[in-house]
Amino acid sequence: MLRRFGFIVALAAGLAISPAAQAVSLSPLRYHLAIDPGKEQVVWVKVTNTDAVAATFKVRVGGAKQSEAGRPIFGNSLDEAEAWISPRDTKILLRSGEEKKVYFNVAVPEGTAPGTHTGALVVENIAKNTLSGQVATLLLIDVAGIVEEAATIESWQLPTFIRKPHLNADLLLKNNGTVAMPVRGTITISSVFGKKIDSREIALGGTVLPGTKRASHINERFPLVAGPYKVELLIRYGLSDTIIRREKTLWYFPVWLMVSIVMIVVVWIGSRFRKKI
Structure with a gap:
């Protein structure tokens, strides 16, 4: 812009x-x-x-x-x-x-x-x-x-599966414009049906100079239960407050659930084996 x-x-x-x-x-x-x-x-x-x-x-x-x-x-x-x-x-x-x-x-x-x-x-x-x-x-x-104010998301690395209710992601932005620009970010977690669970502002280190990249690590804890979620990243930049959006799907499988599934499978296989004997 x-x-x-x-x-x-x-x-x-x-x-x-x-x-x-x-x-x-x-x-x-x-x-x-x-x-x-x-x-x-x-x-x-x-x-x-x-x-x-x-x-x-x-x-x-x-x-x-x-x-x-x-x-x-x-x-x-x-x-x-x-x-x-x-x-x-x-x-x-x-x-x-x-x-x-x-x-x-x-x-x-x-x-x-x-x-x-x-x-x-x-x-x-x-x-x-x-x-x-x-x-x-x-x-x-x-x-x-x-x-000109212009920015791009060079990369957004977010795991597909997590075992703890912590969102760990790496973000890389680039200022493609001709002027120093302020940047702000928000992470929103929603159910796969669109119900908003939580939203957090993320620190992106303030002003980004022209031609410069900005690397940020995001580490936030969210109130999650087992299942799939939509994760929306929203970046606002410049005096024009231009918005960039990215969305990914995240699956939360807590350790206790994984252990429970393994135990159920083991018990089921054991019962099938005993029936054959």
């Missing part, structure tokens, strides 16, 4: 960063911008030297992408938007405990196609060439214009 971006600035949601103990800290940890082609915005990050001694920090631009688990992965040369971002200062000196705002210009070239792009605002301790001396703010840039 096609949608038009407006012009907004907000903190990004659904993409979390969990830094370990660092010798430097940044805030905010994520930005979400919407910029028209040919326009420019300025963003800043507050850098704090949390080390016990003064230090010189390098300020640079990096790239970012998203793992199937929904976590950001930082690197270089991951998106064309890295060329749109430039720091005003490339080095800063901070005393222990001192903080300073560092500014970045974000300029989207004329003619850039609408959609979501990613970048990273990186600060690293020059004296500590390790991960503990580096931090990054995730930057999402929505280029304004007509964008």
